[in-house]
Amino acid sequence: MNVENVFFTEDIIRATSGMLLNGDMGSSFRGLSTDTRIIKPGYLFWALKGMNFDGHDFWKEAIEKGAKGLVISRFSSGFRLEDLPKTISVILVKDTLSALGDFAKFWRKKLNCVVVAITGSCGKTTTKELTFEILSRFFQTFKNLANYNNLIGVPLSILSMKEGTEVGVLELGTNAPGEIARLSEIVFPQVSVITCVYPAHLEGLGSLEGILEEKLSIFKNTDLNGKLVYFYDQEPLREKVKVFKQEKISFGFEEGADLRAKNLELDKDKLKVEIAFKTHKKSLILPQIGKHNVLNLLAAIAVGLSLNLDLDSIAEKIEKEVPLYQRAKCYKKGRFLIIDDTYNANPGSMKASLEWLRSFSDYPQKIVILGDMLELGPESKRYHEEVGDLAKQVADQAYFIGENAKFYAATFSPKPWEVFATTEEFLEALRFLRIKDLFFGNTAILVKGSRGLRLERVVERLLEELE
Numbered sequence: 001m002n003v004e005n006v007f008f009t010e011d012i013i014r015a016t017s018g019m020l021l022n023g024d025m026g027s028s029f030r031g032l033s034t035d036t037r038i039i040k041p042g043y044l045f046w047a048l049k050g051m052n053f054d055g056h057d058f059w060k061e062a063i064e065k066g067a068k069g070l071v072i073s074r075f076s077s078g079f080r081l082e083d084l085p086k087t088i089s090v091i092l093v094k095d096t097l098s099a100l101g102d103f104a105k106f107w108r109k110k111l112n113c114v115v116v117a118i119t120g121s122c123g124k125t126t127t128k129e130l131t132f133e134i135l136s137r138f139f140q141t142f143k144n145l146a147n148y149n150n151l152i153g154v155p156l157s158i159l160s161m162k163e164g165t166e167v168g169v170l171e172l173g174t175n176a177p178g179e180i181a182r183l184s185e186i187v188f189p190q191v192s193v194i195t196c197v198y199p200a201h202l203e204g205l206g207s208l209e210g211i212l213e214e215k216l217s218i219f220k221n222t223d224l225n226g227k228l229v230y231f232y233d234q235e236p237l238r239e240k241v242k243v244f245k246q247e248k249i250s251f252g253f254e255e256g257a258d259l260r261a262k263n264l265e266l267d268k269d270k271l272k273v274e275i276a277f278k279t280h281k282k283s284l285i286l287p288q289i290g291k292h293n294v295l296n297l298l299a300a301i302a303v304g305l306s307l308n309l310d311l312d313s314i315a316e317k318i319e320k321e322v323p324l325y326q327r328a329k330c331y332k333k334g335r336f337l338i339i340d341d342t343y344n345a346n347p348g349s350m351k352a353s354l355e356w357l358r359s360f361s362d363y364p365q366k367i368v369i370l371g372d373m374l375e376l377g378p379e380s381k382r383y384h385e386e387v388g389d390l391a392k393q394v395a396d397q398a399y400f401i402g403e404n405a406k407f408y409a410a411t412f413s414p415k416p417w418e419v420f421a422t423t424e425e426f427l428e429a430l431r432f433l434r435i436k437d438l439f440f441g442n443t444a445i446l447v448k449g450s451r452g453l454r455l456e457r458v459v460e461r462l463l464e465e466l467e
Contacts, residue, residue, distance in 0.1 A: 001033070001034055001035060001038075001148070001152075001153075001156050002031055002032070002033045002035070002038055002039065002040065002043070003031055003032040003033070003156055003159045003160050004030075004031050004160070005031060005032070005159060005160065005162065006028055006029070006030060006031075007028065007029045007031075007032060007044060007159075008026075008027075008028045008029075009023065009024065009025055009026065009027045009028070009029075009069065009089050009091070010025050010026065011103075011106065011110075012044075012071070012091055012103055013025070013091060014106070015099075015102050015103045015105070015106035015107075016071075016091070016093045016099035016102045016103055017093070017094075017102075018071070018091045018092060018093040018099065019091070019092045019093075020089065020090070020091055021081055021090040021091070021092050022081055022084050022086065022088060022089060022090035023069060023086065023087065023088055023089030023090060024086075024087075024089065027068070027069070027087075027089050029042060029043055029044040029068050029069055029089075030042040030043060030068075031043040031044070032044045032046055032156075032159060033045055033046070033062075033067075034046050034047075034048050034055060034152070034156070036055075036058045036061045036062045036065060036067075039062055039065050039066070039067055040065075040066065041065070041066025041067075041068075042066060042068050043066070043067055043068065044067065044068065044069040044070070044071065044089070045058075045059070045062035045063075045067040045069070045070050045071070046071045046096060046100060047059065047070065047071060047072045047073070047096055048096050048097055048100070048152065049096070049097070054076075055096070056072055056073075056074055056076040057076050057077070059072065059076055059079060060078065060079075063084075063088060067088075068087070068088065068089065069088060069089030069090065069091065070088070070089070070090050070091065071091045071093060071096055071099065072090065072091070072092060072093075072096065073092065073093055073094060073095055073096045073099075097151060097152070100152065100155045100156075101151065101155050101182065101186045102186075103155070103159070104154070104155030104156075104158040104159055104186050105158075105185070105186045105188070107158055107159050107161070108158050108161075108168075108186070108187065108188065109188075111161055111163060111165060111168075113161070113165045113166055113167060113168055114166065114167045114168070114190045114191070114307065115167075115168045115169075115170060115187055115188065115189045115190060115191075116131060116135075116167060116168065116169045116170065116189060116190070116191040116192075116193065116303055117170050117171075117172055117183075117184055117187050117189035117191070117192050117193070117218055117222075118131065118169070118170070118171050118172065118192075118193040118195065118299075119171070119172040119173070119174070119180055119192075119193070119194060119195070119215055119218050120193070120194050120195030120196050120197065120215065120231075121195070121196055121197050121198040121211065121215075121346060121348050121349075122195060122196050122198055122292070122346065122348040122349040122352065123195040123196060123292065123293075123295065123296045123299070123349075124149075124171050124172075124173070124193075124195050125147070125149075125171055125327060126293060126296040126327055127193060127195050127296045127299045127300055128143060128144070128169055128170075128171040129143070130296055130297055130299075130300035130322070130324070131143075131169050131193075131299070131300040131303045131304075132169045133300075133322045133323060134300050134301070134303075134304050134314060134317060134318065134322055135167050135169065135303070135304060135307070137317045137321060137322070138304075138307075138309060138313075138317075139166040139167045139307075140164055140165055140166040140167070141165070141166065141167045141168070141169060142160075142161045142162075142165045142167070142168045142169065143168075143169040143170070143171075144157035144169075144170050144171055145157070147171075147173070148171075149170075149171040149172055149173035150173055150174075150179070150183075151179060151182065151183065154170060154172060154183050154186065154187065155186060157170060158170070158186070158187070167307070169303075170187055170189075172184065172187070172218065174214055175375065177210065177214060178214075179214070180214050180215060180217045180218050181214075181217035181220070181221065183218075184217060184218045184220075184221035184222070185221050187221075188221065188222075188223065189218070189221070189222050189223065189226060190222070190223045190225075190226040190227070191222075191226055191227045191228075191229065191303055191306050191307065192218045192219055192222040192226065192227075192228055192229065193229040193230070193299055193302075193303060194215050194216070194218065194219070194229070194230045194231065194237065195231060195295070195296065195299055196231045196234060196237075196295070196348060197211055197212050197215055197231075197234060197236070197237050198211075198346055198347055198348025198349070212236060212237065212240060215237075216240055216241075219241070219244050219246070220244075222244075222246055223246075224245060224246060225246075226246050226247075227246060227247050227248070227249060227306035228241065228244055228246045228247070228248045228249070229248075229249050229250075229251065229299060229302040229303055229306060230248065230250055230251075231250070231251060231252055231295065231299070232250035232251060232252035232254060232256060232257035232258070233252035233253055233254045233257070238250070247306075249302045249305060249306055250302075251295070251298040251299055251301075251302045252295070252298070253295075258277065258278060258302075259275070259276070259277050259298055259301060259302050259305065260275070260276045260277075260298075261273050261274070261275060261276075261294050261295075261298055262274045262275075262276060264291065264294065266288065266359055266361065269287065269288050270285055270286070270287065270288060271285075271286045271287065271288050271289060271294070272284070272285055272286075273286065273294060275298070275301065275311065275315065277301075277305060277311045280311050280312075282311050282312060282315045284315060284318060284319060285319070286318075286319075286324060287324055288359070288360075289324050290328075290352070290353075290355075290356035290359065291352075291355060291356065291359070292349075292352035292353070292355065292356060293324070297318070297324070301314050301318075327341070327343050328340060328341035328343075328353065328356075331459075331463060333462075333463065333466035333467070334466065335441065335442045335443060336435075336436075336439075336442075336443050336444075336445060336466050337360065337363050337442075337443070337444040337445070338444075338445050338447065338459060338462050338463065338466070339353070339356075339357060339444060339445065339446045339447065339448075340447055340456065340459040341353045341446065341447065341448040342447055342448060342449065342451075342454075342455040342456045342458070342459060343451065344450055344451045345370075345371070345372075345373045345448050345449050345450045346373055346376070346450075347373060347376075347383045347386065347387060349448075350370070350373060350387045350448060351386075351387065351390055353446060353448050354368070354387070354390050354391055354394045354395075354446070355394075357394055357395070357444060357446045358393075358394045360444045362442060363442045363443055363444035364441065364442060365396055365439060365440075365441055365442065365443040365444070366394060366395045366396055366443070366444050366445075366446070367395060367396065367397050367398070367399075367439065367443060367444070367445045367446070368391050368394070368395040368397075368398045368399070368445075368446045368448075369398075369399045369401070369426075369445065369446065369447045369448075369455070369458055370387070370391065370398065370399075370400055370401070370405075370408055370446075370448055370449055371400075371401040371402050371405075371423065371448070371449020371450060371453035371455050372384075372401070372402030372403060372404045372405065372449060372450055372452075372453060373387070373404070373449070373450055374450040374451075374452050375450075380404055380407075381404070381407050384404045384407035384408050385407050385408070385410060385411045386411075387408060388400075388407065388408035388409065388410060388411035388412045389411040389412070391408065391412055392411060392412045392413075392415055395412075395415070395446075396415065396416075397415065397416045397417065397439075398412050398415070398416075398417040398418075399417070399418050399419075399420065399426060400412075400417060400418070400419050400420070401419075401420045401421075401422070401423055401425075401426050401449060401453060401455070402420075402421070402422070402449065402453060403421070405419040405420065405421075406419055423453050423454060423455060423457060423458065426458065427457060427458065427461055430458070430461050430462075430465065434465075435462065435465055435466065436465065436466060445462065447459050447462070
């Protein structure tokens with residue numbers, strides 16, 4: 001990733017406790033890059049080590065492409081300081097990834113803006129996008145792009161923030177213990193959001209309790225004068241939040257939430273909902289975004305309220321200006337509706353998608369194509385069985401894909417189902433299934449599974465088949 005901002009050697013040295021081995025302490029860079037394929041002249045090259053590469057091995061390519069400086073933690077093969085021009089800065093740090101976070105932390109303090117940090121097992125990207133869309137109507141607002149939510153992406157996102165930014169909205173992700181703690185330490189948010197806590201990345205985080213503790217570390221690193229936004233309807237989360245001293249705004253469907261959605265009504269392609277904040281109420285008419293996305297919208301509204309916006313002003317922007325982002329995409333093909341929710345899957349998001357599928361009353365026949373939920377550890381069988389049981393309540397027929405497909409099928413029975421070991425195997429079978437001839441009347445097809453199965457290929461094939 002390239003970052004367009006002016007950075008000074010002296011600031012980098014101070015922030016990272018680095019050592020200048022070559023160059024001038026007063027020199028500056030017109031940007032920063034971690035990728036020599038896209039680096040620009042005058043940039044600083046920050047050498048990071050990944051699973052399949054080590055940026056230190058590309059120092060020469062960086063200089064040949066015009067890099068004005070290097071941040072490294074070791075000398076790579078062929079690297080000789082005496083061969084470098086004095087105009088090339090070389091900064092030695094103990095660990096380049098840790099140093100990147102330290103420099104981002106320095107930059108974040110320098111900007112002196114409000115930072116909103118969002119984490120959770122499901123809905124964090126949608127909540128980030130909705131929060132950005134709302135806040136950008138009132139403030140100069142920044143968001144991290146795509147899925148730049150990890151120990152590399154979040155620091156680079158912060159370093160991309162320009163002076164004059166009033167609010168930065170950052171999504172924080174994790175699949176290992178300690179990552180949210182480190183990210184929130186770098187970010188030091190004034191407003192923190194936990195969208196929900198469900199089983200996800202259990203191979204790294206161990207248990208649901210481990211996930212809860214990991215997510216709660218964002219609140220531990222939030223400004224004591226800041227605000228905490230959390231999902232009220234999950235009792236374990238609700239109870240754990242009580243120990244924190246910051247002001248809190250809860251959201252949910254249940255009685256007792258500070259910000260609550262009530263009286264949901266589906267009317268063809270519209271969704272009617274009443275939003276209540278303490279004693280104030282506001283009715284909204286929205287596109288059919290699904291009940292789970294109403295929760296994401298509530299979380300975004302709660303962030304606006306935490307920044308002293310009022311419910312009426314926020315609601316007006318939502319109805320007139322704010323695009324209601326949702327990661328899942330719907331495609332209408334004649335009498336078929338294809339719901340592409342292939343970005344990722346865990347038990348929480350899978351159940352939310354199935355409930356959303358249930359709500360499409362104009363499509364009385366419902367089909368699910370579900371892939372494995374990955375990284376669930378020893379509890380994987382149970383979670384797949386739970387999802388299979390819910391799918392049975394919603395869908396008329398199912399196609400299950402992956403190593404855990406048999407567990408979906410075990411609880412989907414006695415309704416008709418088929419199991420496929422791989423996505424490729426299902427794509428091959430799809431050539432002969434002739435969906436158009438198998439299913440009659442209005443039919444909704446949900447496609448969802450973990451990213452590793454690349455089920456977007458199934459959606460592409462379905463769109464071709466149903467032309």
